[in-house]
Amino acid sequence: MYRDGQNQNSKNVPILQVKGLKKYFPIYGGIFLRQQGVVHAVDGISFDVRKGETLGLVGESGCGKTTLGRCIMGLYSLTDGSVTLNGEKVVTAKGGRVGQALKLSRLKMQMIFQDPFESLNSRHTVGEILEEKYIIYNHLGITKYKANERKKEVLKLLDRVGLSSDVIRRFPHEFSGGQRQRIGIARAITLEPQVLICDEPVSALDVSVQSQILNLILNLQKEMGLTCLFISHDLGVVRHLSDRIAVMYLGEIVELAEAQALYNQPLHPYTEALISAIPVPNPQFKKTRIILKGEVPSPINPPKGCRFHTRCRYVMDICRCESPHLKPSANSHFVACHRY
């Protein structure tokens, strides 16, 4: 599924590559605050995002989606693996962000955060928030925006996200959730990035404004030729935005496919269950919902073998001892399951 105005060939060029990314958080406890375990938040994830496409990343809360987005941005140090942008390594396990690549990658890759209030500095006006990046990159010697040029750029950004110029002197608490998210989006598209990581950008908003924000992101993506990694727990939302979708479970990707193929023919039992839970706005249409039994296992001590085996209705003996790898099953359809 390719949206209007996008070149199908350009979609095959990977712009963002994630290789073997792991992020473990240590747990400290006891009188001497010794390390007592680790949370396996993200456990060996690899994928490419092609130029101009939207890759949806879905999964239940706590499966590691947001941690993965933050690791890609370099906001968390990596336990293992690397992130490559335009063929250049920008985040690695040992060096965090790599020298100059660190500074430049922030120009090319930006993030829209889930909570539009927490992600904006409440002591700064909208004008100051949006001007900050120009000032930082001037200091780094990468851009040379004079004060009046910065003001003009900020006004252009506000116009692009549908806010009037008079908001420039107001503070974040003076806005509604939807307007705050527009400010967050304006900040993310400052200095024309190539890649946007959208971390559940509408989950904290009223249903009535969710579609406005999603349309804004879609329009900006078309206008600016942006590549998006769209993180959400809502498969319904991701379906309408994404070219391909990756499904995450307990820190691992269990299925990756073109959006249409994933919806029409989900292969992994977890994806099957997620899709069966999407409500259909037609009372005549009867759908069988697959109810997953049991709780999501703890990422501190994930189950051996297939991590989904404690809830899978097709579980086999091999699933309890051998971990399935993400393998191609059909055209660009990858699945991590012993049934395929």
Ligand code: SF4
């Ligand atoms: Fe279910 Fe086994 Fe496939 Fe895991 S590997 S999803 S337990 S069938």
